[in-house]
Amino acid sequence: xxxTIWIVSELFAPDDAATAHLMTQIAEGLAAESEGxxxxxxxxxxxxxxxxxxxxxxxxxxxxxxxINRCWSTTFSKDRLMLRAVNVVTIMMTFFVKMLFRFRxxxxxxxxxxxxxxxxxxxxxxxxxxxxxxLLIHDIYPDVLVPTGFTQSASxxxxxxxxxxxxxxxxxxxxITIGRDMKKLVLQKNPNLKSKISVITNWAxxxxxPVPKENNKFQNQVDVDNELVIQYSGNMGRTxxxxxxxxxxxxxxxxGIGGVRWMMCGWGSGKKNLEQICTEKNLQSVxxxxxxxxxxxxxxxxxxxxxxISFIPEMSGISVPSRMYNILAAGCPIIGIxxxxxxxxxxxxxxxxxxxxxxDKPELLADLVVQLYKQRSELADYHQRCRNAATTRYTKTNxxxxxxxxxxxx
Numbered sequence: 001x002x003x004t005i006w007i008v009s010e011l012f013a014p015d016d017a018a019t020a021h022l023m024t025q026i027a028e029g030l031a032a033e034s035e036g037x038x039x040x041x042x043x044x045x046x047x048x049x050x051x052x053x054x055x056x057x058x059x060x061x062x063x064x065x066x067x068i069n070r071c072w073s074t075t076f077s078k079d080r081l082m083l084r085a086v087n088v089v090t091i092m093m094t095f096f097v098k099m100l101f102r103f104r105x106x107x108x109x110x111x112x113x114x115x116x117x118x119x120x121x122x123x124x125x126x127x128x129x130x131x132x133x134x135l136l137i138h139d140i141y142p143d144v145l146v147p148t149g150f151t152q153s154a155s156x157x158x159x160x161x162x163x164x165x166x167x168x169x170x171x172x173x174x175x176i177t178i179g180r181d182m183k184k185l186v187l188q189k190n191p192n193l194k195s196k197i198s199v200i201t202n203w204a205x206x207x208x209x210p211v212p213k214e215n216n217k218f219q220n221q222v223d224v225d226n227e228l229v230i231q232y233s234g235n236m237g238r239t240x241x242x243x244x245x246x247x248x249x250x251x252x253x254x255x256g257i258g259g260v261r262w263m264m265c266g267w268g269s270g271k272k273n274l275e276q277i278c279t280e281k282n283l284q285s286v287x288x289x290x291x292x293x294x295x296x297x298x299x300x301x302x303x304x305x306x307x308x309i310s311f312i313p314e315m316s317g318i319s320v321p322s323r324m325y326n327i328l329a330a331g332c333p334i335i336g337i338x339x340x341x342x343x344x345x346x347x348x349x350x351x352x353x354x355x356x357x358x359x360d361k362p363e364l365l366a367d368l369v370v371q372l373y374k375q376r377s378e379l380a381d382y383h384q385r386c387r388n389a390a391t392t393r394y395t396k397t398n399x400x401x402x403x404x405x406x407x408x409x410x
């Protein structure tokens with residue numbers, strides 16, 4: 001009987017959250033890559049809980065060569081912390097039971113770091129059953145809990161989680177990070193892990209490509225008087241530090257500098273605050289849009305001349321923005337508001353795909369935008385470089401082959 005490559009993730013299709021989308025592509029890519037080999041590919045996941053919340057999917061089904069096993073859990077509202085904790089506890093229990101019955105000696109288990117207890121539960125089940133564990137790090141815990149405001153680095157909960165995480169890193173077979181800065185941070189915690197840690201980047205959706213402006217339904221919403229359109233799209237959470245964009249817009253308007261349109265599209269806890277700042281300062285150059293469906297994302301990005309990805313300083317090495325690759329695939333250069341050693345900055349520097357500005361210097365961001373407005377004729381070269389990077393370097397094929405090589409090694 002062939003061994004199994006297991007994908008263990010709370011989120012999976014038909015949920016359309018970023019993690020669900022990515023893990024579904026990994027599973028289906030590995031199934032195609034392993035066809036005719038000694039491995040089959042199976043998934044242990046939850047019932048839809050995010051974008052498809054309330055939608056019931058089959059407990060067991062095969063889609064695109066992947067055997068999907070969905071576990072039951074409570075589905076209380078995520079707005080209350082206690083009820084959210086109950087959801088996590090129930091799903092960890094059902095996952096653990098399912099894994100104990102399904103894992104076999106010699107199987108390979110790829111488990112993602114969200115929710116935080118999942119890797120511990122999967123690793124324990126794998127050890128009990130003689131399987132190997134491969135940890136895919138999307139967020140580094142407990143470090144990510146500090147900038148998001150859940151704890152402090154000197155607190156007892158932080159120290160407990162940090163100790164447990166270090167032990168987890170030591171116990172798994174291999175570690176996969178999605179960025180070089182993440183790898184660096186993991187090695188700072190334990191330099192002895194160097195031989196078992198790899199970097200495999202995410203990639204753009206394969207259908208993501210530039211949409212010509214004449215065919216773009218968003219063009220009339222953003223292109224006012226031939227302005228330079230700078231767009232932010234995605235989560236507007238606390239860690240993204242979007243106030244710097246409002247501050248840069250304020251600087252330009254106070255100086256009487258026009259010709260720039262800041263287009264903000266997304267969701268999250270910071271959106272309301274951004275709207276309030278724009279209202280209080282009567283910012284005329286900022287347009288805030290509601291989120292768009294995934295199928296409209298290429299058109300939205302293509303409607304802009306430049307995209308912004310922003311992080312507060314404390315996020316360097318903790319998280320990598322997966323939307324970066326979709327932006328590149330749409331042929332849009334990036335202003336990275338980030339630390340110079342972050343994966344975002346390094347990606348921009350590697351192939352001259354945009355510009356990097358410090359997270360806490362709105363005046364420098366404003367100066368950069370003025371410079372780019374004056375050099376608009378040079379943006380075409382950036383558009384082509386971004387598209388080339390997405391279609392040759394940051395591809396699904398390259399990453400899936402890297403995953404399969406790692407998971408199938410003897």
